[in-house]
Amino acid sequence: MTSAVQELQDATDLIDELAARRLGVNRTDLRCLSRLTARGPLTASELAAAAGLTGGATTTAIDRLERAGLAVRVRDTADRRRVLVHLTEQGRTAVEEIWGPIAAEAQTELLRFSVAELELIETFLRRALHNQARHADRLRKGSDEI
Template sequence: MDDNLGLVHLLRAVTVEFGLRQAEFAAANGMHPTDVRALICLLDAARADEPATVGLLGTRLGLNSAGTTAAIDRLERLGHVERVRDPLDRRRVLLRVRPEAVRLGQEFFGPAIDALLGALAPLSPAERDTIRRFLTAAHEAFSA
């Protein structure tokens, strides 16, 4: 097999395993798999200092308005997300992941994240940059 194609297959295997862990997390916490993706999107928005609006979440998840609202309602009922008024524009509602949801995610995914960080630790900055470039290109290929 072509070595490049082997890398693509390895990336696919990683994404499949990650998806399985997401499904396990969802089932263990009474969530739909879309709810886990929604939490990830909201946490990513917070890390990027982006306003986490209903519209942003719907776009990132590829859901219509009704589907987005249903996911938010489920997460709110479970106590994982809260709707808050934007302090800069009181007409706009922002979504915030509650600390309890962050804790649940850290408890479940923390060991795997720690293992990944351990695998990256011995790599040189140049090697990490190569991985970053490849993963960025993979992300762009699938989000185009």
């Protein structure tokens, strides 16, 4: 089981590397693009928190995403003091072209499982995510303790 998880992580890492290369961005920018895809428009500080970045690193990533035509800063119509980062149409198209077929095939595979099996898979994934987040915090802090 552990080797299957490691192989999945490696395969995901390869897709991310190839996607970043195809889009002309780096992996940090790709992580920001992922958060914008998953959560919709975010302020720079919300994006920083979601991507686990400093404010300065996030500003630089947003600048690169804008130069690549994948994201744009837009004043919030409800609160003119706020600026939200939105995916552009080009950004949405690129995400769909790269990850759309992967998601469609994954959806087809998931349909093979019963509701009980899907609940078990979801439990495992949520626990694995929690584990990864804890260890990311540990590594960020430079500590050996979790």
